[in-house]
Amino acid sequence: MRVVVVGATGHIGSYLVPRLVRCGHEVVALSRGTREPYHATPEWSRVERVVVDRDAEDAAGTFGTTVAAMEPDVVVDLVCFTPESAGLLVEALRPVRPLLLHCGTIWVHGPVHRVPVTEDEPRTPVGDYGTGKAAIERLLHRETRSGGVPSVVLHPGHISGPGWPVITPAGNLDPGVWRALAQGTPLPLPDLGLGVLHHVHADDVAQAFERALARPAAIGSSFHVVAEQAMTSLGLAHEVAGWFGRDPVLDLVDWPEFESRVAGEYARQTREHVSRSISASIERARAVLGYTPRYTAQEALREALDWLVANGQVDLG
Secondary structure (H helix, E strand, O other): OEEEEEOOOOOOHHHHHHHHHHOOOEEEEEEOOOOOOOOOOHHHHHOEEEEOOHHHHHHHOOHHHHHHOOOOOEEEEOOOOOHHHHHHHHHHHOOOOOEEEEEOOHHHOOOOOOOOEOOOOOOOOOHHHHHHHHHHHHHHHHHHHOOOOOEEEEEEOEEEOOOOOOOOOOOOOOHHHHHHHHHOOOEEEEHHHOOEEOEEEHHHHHHHHHHHOOOHHHOOOEEEEOOOOOEEHHHHHHHHHHHOOOOOOEEEEOHHHHHHHOOHHHHHHHHHHHHHOOOEOOHHHHHHHOOOOOOOHHHHHHHHHHHHHHOOOOOOO
């Protein structure tokens, strides 16, 4: 098939594009700039690379027609964040009706009542990101049910892997968390360290997208794409400290103290993650897509941290 991947050199696309090439698909890789993928492989030499500024073309009303003119059998949209943008793309694709695979997020769920949360739970998103993704999901399912563009929505967790900062055991992007766990210095955690994080390796997300191309039964549905098990901040802290042969030194504190000890942006990130504490079921993805994650949450974090240290982005002291 001819597959157009939008956001091809990002976290997911860096792994997905080579997978598609190995499957024999003709791949057109759209990206905003000329940056190389996070994970370079020989397969990229067999890919058509196209630079497209989606924001500018959306503003001009031309992005959808640009994609449609490429005559795709499948469009993989990894970087759509508003229902307005999704609507413009769908409208342009409707005459030719390629399969549309959209990247959502488990943050379409807010704080949940049942765990692990399934895809059938009512959507209760909190914040612009999750709210926008939930609106896109509704739009795409409505489009599919009405006989328009067929779509599949995949909801990843906290995407991890080598090449970019990832969510730490404290539920934020503070590099000092890694250093504290490596050195055995005190690490503050709120809510008794019981906030839940559900990571996933970028290659496992790519695996799910690859499988969705060949599963007609997936059309019209949403799927969680996460590691086999979620973990608490407490559990991840013990895991990471163990890599350095020590137990973590944890200060289990209330929110006011946590926020007094952690820089404002990092404290906000932690609160966003802990307030949701999403543990997502992958039973539907397993049954319909044949999705089988290769990486545990711990393995995804370990690979990410090794890269951050090797590339001077984290100083473990």
